[in-house]
Amino acid sequence: MKIALVGGTGDMGTGFAVRWAANHEIIIGSRKAEKAEESAALVNKLLASDGKVQGTDNGSAIASADVVVLCVPYEHLVSVTQDLRKFYSSQLVISPVVPMSYNGKFFEFNPPKEGSAALQARALLPEGMRIVSAFHTICAAALQRKDQELETDVFICGDDPDAVSLVSGLGQEIKKLRPLNVGPLAASALVESLTPMLLNVARRNKIRDAGIKIVSER
Numbered sequence: 001m002k003i004a005l006v007g008g009t010g011d012m013g014t015g016f017a018v019r020w021a022a023n024h025e026i027i028i029g030s031r032k033a034e035k036a037e038e039s040a041a042l043v044n045k046l047l048a049s050d051g052k053v054q055g056t057d058n059g060s061a062i063a064s065a066d067v068v069v070l071c072v073p074y075e076h077l078v079s080v081t082q083d084l085r086k087f088y089s090s091q092l093v094i095s096p097v098v099p100m101s102y103n104g105k106f107f108e109f110n111p112p113k114e115g116s117a118a119l120q121a122r123a124l125l126p127e128g129m130r131i132v133s134a135f136h137t138i139c140a141a142a143l144q145r146k147d148q149e150l151e152t153d154v155f156i157c158g159d160d161p162d163a164v165s166l167v168s169g170l171g172q173e174i175k176k177l178r179p180l181n182v183g184p185l186a187a188s189a190l191v192e193s194l195t196p197m198l199l200n201v202a203r204r205n206k207i208r209d210a211g212i213k214i215v216s217e218r
């Protein structure tokens, strides 16, 4: 597949590029094509794969992709969805976006009026686009370490079974990560809200690169 990483010059984008470049054509997107090209060159160097990952502006990345991952902080969700609307057509959009902030004491969840970042993204994108919400609790630093096995789960929400299945497959391509279906996109707030909780736990208990795994006691 052709996977566009919008804002892919950042932490999560770099991690996805590193993990998916072996099986897919990765296009790192940025507000500045030059910055994306530099990021792509760095990832290619890291992977020792000549030119597999490309870099361009966000709009061109979206237009040429089958799958678009929104790799920007929540504050910029509008600029990579509504403002780039004309570049979207039939791509599957993946949102790992977490609307949260630090209030000086702890990280808190700040959902928009739509209920979650994923539902807001759906409202901002052209009608009928398929959106899947996933990867909110995956640590970018761990994701960037190509050979590290991730002992965690990835929680996935979406309304289109084929789209959810495709994103589960992308999850499984990341060593040891276990994809778990949470429910429809309307349930995304439940998953998005896990990230500030996870960061609070990690910070107060000094757990580095924390993740979440559901265990069965049977």
Ligand SMILES: NC(=O)c1ccc[n+]([C@@H]2O[C@H](COP(=O)([O-])OP(=O)(O)OC[C@H]3O[C@@H](n4cnc5c(N)ncnc54)[C@H](OP(=O)(O)O)[C@@H]3O)[C@@H](O)[C@H]2O)c1
Binding pocket: 007, 008, 009, 010, 011, 012, 013, 029, 030, 031, 032, 035, 036, 070, 071, 072, 073, 074, 076, 079, 080, 096, 097, 098, 099, 135, 136, 137, 138, 139, 140, 141, 195
């Ligand atoms: N970091 C994590 O461990 C983690 C884990 C799970 C989920 N997430 C979620 O994943 C998303 C990406 O996180 P991240 O840590 O990768 O973000 P980040 O590194 O802070 O930023 C990603 C990219 O956003 C772009 N950006 C900055 N300002 C912008 C603006 N005004 N308009 C459009 N784009 C702008 C930048 O790309 P250009 O300058 O190249 O345009 C930047 O490289 C977030 O929504 C976060 O909640 C993060």
